[in-house]
Amino acid sequence: MHTVAVLALDKVVPFDLSVPVDTFGRTRLPDGGKAYDIRVCAPHPELSAGAFTLRAPYGLAELPAADTIVVPGTEDPAAPLPPGVADALREAAANGTRIASICVGAFVLAATGLLDGMRATTHWVAAEALAARHPRVTVDPNVLYVDNGSVLTSAGAAAGLDMCLHMIRKDYGSEVAAHTARLSVMPLEREGGQAQFIEHPLPPAPAGATLEPLLDWLGAHCDRDLTLDEIAARAGMSARTLNRRFREQTGTTPLQWLHRARVRRAQHLLETTTYPVERIAAQAGFGSPTAFRERFRRVVGTSPHLYRKSFRPR
Structure with a gap:
């Protein structure tokens, strides 16, 4: 039997905590x-979990002896690690313990240095902060989880479930993992690949920027097949000047901004209508359904069909 230690720190996110406890706890062998064996560990016996208080039956001394640690x-x-946590995790890693994080638990692993030189992920909302705080970590916000062998990181809590099923499959094979997935009402491998559903907001112009009227016009007319020269004429300047001012005020080019606006319109139509892909492609300003599918997958990370399946209310 494998021992899984779930390391709960103060102000732990209850949903994140329940994922490894429930997933590993319901896993059964063929017989x-x-x-x-699940052990919830903490630096102190009592810790906050938002609306309630938890009591952890195990301390940090359990970590080095565990087969797997989940944070x-x-x-x-960004809170400092409690005394003893970093040393316990480093000792466990030196002993060959597999260590994994869920969501922003990656910040804990990064703070110990265990992610230095590695590729890692976290929830897309926190990806930029993780990369800025720990420049030695290569942060990839576009995946559900990253497996570096002995160290794993995952995105949000649902992605943590994907990661736990992945570890179960590595430990006991696909049959056991598939049974656990069915009990969790979860596919063993999630449809749509390993992409997080990330919001891609349009790059805004600073308040009072001279391009604000042009951005409003572009957003309202992104369904048109606009060229850079047409956009420049609307702005009353040369294409070269427009490109320069666009980069200064939005950090991107007019055509890149326009492509993003089209994807945003397509997302809205996928979420709120039953229009076929061909109609959405036309209304969002894409030249063809094929071009729409390719651009949508490149920006959003999944197909229009799977995006609608995930986000359109039934």
Whole structure:
């Protein structure tokens, strides 16, 4: 039986904490026996979990002896680590323990240096902060989880479930993992590949910027097949000057901004209508359904069909 230690720090996110506890806890071997011994550990016996208080039955001394350690996210991922946490995690890693994080739990692993030189992920909202705070970590916000062998990181709590199923499959094979996935009402491999559903807001212009009227016009007319010269004429300047001012005020080019606006319109139509892809492609300003599908997948990370399946209310 594998031992899984779930390291809960103060202000732990309850959903993140429940993912490894429930997923590993319900895993059964072919003979019906338990596959994992779950131990919730904490630096102190009592810790906050938002609306309630938790009591952890185990301390940090359990970590180095565990086969796997999972670190859930906390409300304040930038908070200093409690005394003893970094040393316990480093000791466990030196002993060959597999260590994984869920959501912003990646900040804890990064703070110990265990992610230095590695590729890692976290929730897309926190990806830029993780990269800025820990420049030695290569942060990839476009995946559900990253497996570096002995160290794994995952995005949000749902992606943490994907990661746990992945670890179960590595430990006991696909049959056991598939049974656990069915109990979790979850596919063993999520449809749409390993992309997070990330919001891609349009690059805004600073308040009072001279391009604000042009951006409003572009957003309202992104369904048209506009060229750079037409946009420049609308702005009353040369294409070269427009490109320069656009970069200064939005950080991108007029055509890149226009492509992003079209994707945003397509997302809205996918979420709120039953229009076929061909009609959405036309209304969002794409030259063809094929061009729409390619651009949408490149920006959003999944197909229009799977995006609608995930986000359109039934």
